[in-house]
Amino acid sequence: MVSFRTSLLAGLAVSGLVLAGCSSDDNGGMDNPAAEEGQDARGPITFAMGKNDIEKVQKIAERWNADNPDEKVTVHELAGEADAQHETLVQSLEASSDEFDVMALDVTWTAEFAANGYLVPLQDAMKVDTSGLLQPAVDSATYNGTVYAVPQNTNGQLLFRNTELIPEAPENWDALRESCEPLPEDKGCLTLQLSQYEGLSVNTLDAIHAWGGSLIDDEGNVTVDTPEAKAGLQALVDAYGDGTITKASTGATEEETLQAFTNEESAYAVNWPYMFDAAEDTPVGGKFEVTPLVGPDGVGVSTLGGYNNGINAHSKNKATARDFIEYIISEESQMGFAEESFPPVLASIYDDESLVEQFPYLPALKESLENAKPRPVSPYYKAMTKAIQDNAYAAINGTKDVDTAIADMKAALEQAGN
Secondary structure, three states, X not given: OOEOOOOHHHHHHHHOOOOXXXXXXXXXXXXXXXXXXXXXXXXXXXXXEEHHHHHHHHHHHHHHHHHOOOOOEEEEEEOOOHHXXXXXXXXXXXXXXXXXXXXXXXXXXXXXXXXXXXXXXXXXXXXXXXXXXXXXXXXXXXXOOEEOOEEEEEEOOEEEEXXXXXXXXXXXXXXXXXXXXXXXXOOEEEEOOOOOOHHHHHHHHHHHHHOOOOOEOOOOEEOOXXXXXXXXXXXXXXXXXXOOEOHHHHHOOHXXXXXXXXXXXXXXXXXXXXXXXXXXXXXXXXXXXXXXXXXXXXXXXXXXXXXXXXXEOOOOOHHHHHHHHHHHOOHHHHHHHHHOOOOEOEHHHHHOHHHHHHXXXXXHHHHHHHOOEOOOOOOOHHHHHHHHHHHHXXXXXOOOOHHHHHHHHHHHHHHHXX
């Protein structure tokens, strides 16, 4: 097996991502001397985040600014599209700019940014107490044993069920498949995202993890060729082949999944919590329920979404930056997220009775999140997701058998680390 850690520096050098003046530290990230400077400095800071959800943090910043007039937070809007956000941040960070003090990072970027020395390790004076947060979210912000960011919000998938078509929630994967057998011919069973984009990686990882497999281990070794991982992909392939998963799924993103479920074309759907509100004023409004995903033995494994807040190694006011990302995980801030259907990372929020009454999906979402796994925490995730998508799509569509797809996926994953 090839280790991602062993080839980390070589891979980063080839890609042009190694920062000048940085060297490898003991935890596998990059030791940027700038990260140690200004850890007790206070003053105005800038928070950068994509435009789609930025207004939720803007409200938090306004409260902070009212209480901290000498340490005001300016919220900087990045593009809505993830790749454009990533490009803007990397260009700024590679230039050793202090333009952005705190950055809302897609969960898949944290390892890359840590490996390049872009982020302040959150230890010693910069440590933030994450003990009250959902542990899988904290894991997504941890690289080689060091926390490099603080989870801001999270996201987990849910299983949506049309209660008129399927009255009882299935206990496991086989029960889901069996529950669809009596459906009329014009009703599909399960729609999920198997189009060739990130959604396919997410749903493939769901299956691999639920069947007990993994993509890489804690040391970065590729482990996708285990019997458990093969069984997870085989479950997807078999379910697509026998019609449990609708044929439309290979062309479906989240939006097509929403349409299939709300138009009553599909009895089940896997999607993110936003679909709960979106489905209320549709033909299925009032006649659907949500549960966590199901796996072979019960509750399945969702793949995490969300943002992690990291501090720029070149920030001039790191103490303020640290306090602000801690402020974002306060009960007041996290309650505000929940009230806007923006899944919080503070575990206690999910048990608030008034919120559960307002958002009935919260108990199911909490269970989903507690059983979730982050996407592989690796600086090579972009190459890894392509390896997943290319080979899972081929297996599901029957152009490769599962053994070949897994072998090719393994080879591509190992190549990604070289």
